[in-house]
Amino acid sequence: MSCAKGLAGVVAGQTKISSTDNQRLVYAGYPIEELAQKKFEEVVFLLWNTRLPEPAELITFSHDLVNKMVLPAETIRLLSYIAREPQHPMSILRTTTSLLGTTNDVEHDEPPKILAKILTAIAAIVRIRDDKPLIDFDPALGMADNFLYMLTGKKPTAELSVMFNTVMILHADHEFNASTFTARVVASTFSDYYSCLTAAVCALKGPLHGGANERVFEMLSDIVENKTAPLVFISEQIQAKRKIMGFGHRVYKHGDPRAFILKDIAEALAEKTNNQVYFKVQQQLAAYMLKHKQLHPNVDYYTALIYHCLGLKKETFTMIFAACRTAGWLAHVMEQREQKCLIRPNSEYVGPKIQHCVTQQSR
């Protein structure tokens, strides 16, 4: 038996939720470019039902999601300790996701409540770490607006609301990426929702996956703060054979379709918040990477600047990604459960040939 390194090119299962075929991202048949201007809840409905909601259904669905954006008092009490720990926020989120699966009402937790709770928990982690009071959801706002409000304490303007909904939609799903596949493996054993999500958070944390967005901003601030020439910086990194975070993709070899949309949002927000210096650096790095490595920015490249412009700290960036992707993880967990099939591939054994233990008598 031979194996494909990193399962590259291997079709590991079937899904109706999303596709990256032909280098395009499509959710349940709808191109991402057409969905980008919708409300986050509408896209969540699409991912969970593989159809868009009727107007009345959308109102009920959104209302239901938003009204579930509360945490049990006991969870908040525990979070106020856990979130202050010095570990990385993604480690805090890993523990929090697991913790959410141990409260008394967990038996009745279904995807809408789970998604709502995770968003609220992420906002709470950010606020607690900043020593700021927690913000209650506003029933007049949608889910993405509430999430941003609960994170920053400011109600988004109409313009910001459109941008943030787009950011959340573009991160919501991506077929069999590493974290979603992890969630599906756990789901395939008929484990519970929170176990699947906890495993997914662990996979997303790594720098080759969702953890890249934080490293992108680290690189940008390093360049800006040290007044290094971007082209000098990048050529040195490439010569040293280092990977440049936010570039390259396992599936997209001609550019990540999400990055094209996110680039415009990053540019607009950078201008609004006086952060153009970072955007200019990003443009120079991207031009170098295309010319010398034929590599394009991925989804994590421009979101790093977007989150910075929203006033978020870089350590929290991957949690924001996790919040958006929870919608997709839940869709895949539901689908995997319906498929009723254990994921258990084979391995190619490359260890020592058959040998025998030397017993006392044969010595």
Ligand SMILES: CC(=O)SCCNC(=O)CCNC(=O)[C@H](O)C(C)(C)COP(=O)(O)OP(=O)(O)OC[C@H]1O[C@@H](n2cnc3c(N)ncnc32)[C@H](O)[C@@H]1OP(=O)(O)O
């Ligand atoms: C949400 C997401 O997960 S999007 C991805 C986020 N991750 C990152 O941005 C981390 C940086 N990027 C990478 O590490 C990779 O591009 C990955 C892991 C995303 C995809 O990689 P793979 O498809 O496995 O390709 P692989 O890592 O084997 O790269 C192929 C070649 O391109 C090079 N390459 C790929 N990405 C980069 C990069 N960002 N910087 C420099 N070189 C790179 C590799 O060094 C390799 O070169 P080689 O053939 O000379 O050894």
Ligand SMILES: O=C([O-])CC(=O)C(=O)O
């Ligand atoms: O699909 C992947 O490998 C990674 C990715 O872009 C995502 O999860 O959004």
